[in-house]
Amino acid sequence: MAKTKAAPVRTCPVAAFQKMISGKYKLRIVWDLKDGPRRYGEIRSGLLRGASGSAEITPRVLSRELKALTESGLIDRKDFGEVPPKVEYRLTRKGKSFVPVVAAIREWGERHLGEAAALADAAE
Template sequence: MARVRHDRLDCSPGCAVEATLQFIDGKWKGVILYHLLSSTLRFNEIRRRLPSVTPRMLTTQLRELESDGFVARKVFPEVPPKVEYSLTERGRSLEPVVMALKAWGDAHAGVAAKAA
C-alpha cells in the first residue's frame, strides 16, 4: 500500500516533522540508514547485519529509500549479479538525525524495557 505523503510542508507547525518521519518510517529504514552511514554494502551484507528482516521486507525498504532519494543502488553487469547500496547526499544529510536517534536509544531504550 502506498503511503500518503504531504505535498506541502506549511500545513501546521509540526507538519515538517511529520513529513520527515514519513520518509524514515518503517521498521527497518532507520537501521538500514545507520548501517549505510559507515560504508557501501551489498544486499546480503545488510541482511547479515539485520538477521530478523526477511529478504522481501529488506527489498521493499531499500526500494522505498531509493525512490525517496536517500539510497543509491548500483548494479554491476556480472554473473552472479552484484548490487551495492550506498547513501546519496540526501541520505547523508540524515546522519545527525540517525545519530541523535541512536544516542537517545542508547540512553533511554534500556530504561523503557526495565519499566515495562
C-alpha cells in the first residue's frame, strides 16, 4: 500500500493577519516607523503621546511587541554596538507594504469612530 502525502494545511489569510498584528501597540508602532527609523525611546514617546487612559507603557510590553514585529518581518532591528547601547528600528520592505493597510484603518476610524463619538456627545 502506497503512502499518500498529506495535503498542506491552509491557513486563513485573515486569521494569519490577525495573529501577526495582534497586540496593543503593533499597528501604532508600524505607523510611527512610516516616517523613518526610530530608537526605542522615540517609539515609546510616540506611543505615549497617542495613549488614551494609559500613562505608561512597560518596557517589557514594548520590547515584546518590537520583538514580535521583528520576527514577523515587518521591522528590522539595527544594533550599532555602541556604549551606551544604540538600537534603531525601521520598516522592512514587507513593513512598508503594510503602511497603506494601516492608513486605510486610520481613515476608516476617522470617518466612522469620529462619527460615533460626535453622536455620543450629542446624546448627552
